[in-house]
Amino acid sequence: MVVSSPDLKAFLRATPFFGGLSDASLDLLISMLVECRFEAGNTVVAEGEPGRSMFIVHSGTLVVTKLGDSGQAIRMADLEPGDFFGEMTLIEMQNRSATVVSECPTVLYELSARKLYTYYKADIHAYVLVMQNINRELCRRLRRSDNRIAELQMLRARP
DSSP states (O other), X not given: OBOOOXXXXXXXXXXXXXXXXXXXXXXXXXXXXXXXEEXXXXXXXOTTSOOOEEEEEEESOEEEEXXXXXXXXXXXXXXXXXXXXXXXXXXXXXXXXXXXXXXXXXXXEEXXXXXHHHHHHHOHHHHHHHHHHHHHHHHHHXXXXXXXXXXXXXXXXXX
């Protein structure tokens, strides 16, 4: 279901994904979002499957897991309102890198690659801002991962 409401607009404006967009650009992007609802325990995306969209968490919580070498699911992150995921498939056009499962009833807003391309054609300036926002978040995640790797290496080095 495509949605648009003042409450949704205020919520989205407060998320890092939509930072810097004008009202008109934000309205256009909101018109391209599709609301998706998931019950507790539903898989939203699965590691390895093709991905052609990203999601913004409006309500609920989700868990991100990745399969380890032993086949065991490793908890990588928790997602809450204002977070987004799935953006990597829009940039690199690869399969999903992780599985995301809802922990409770969850409302997400989906933005497909096709809609993002339409956005690019309609408002290239706003498109660039959105891509910069996505890239900033990816850089934050990479820095956190670097710190985790360094901490693990330090733990391994201890006698």
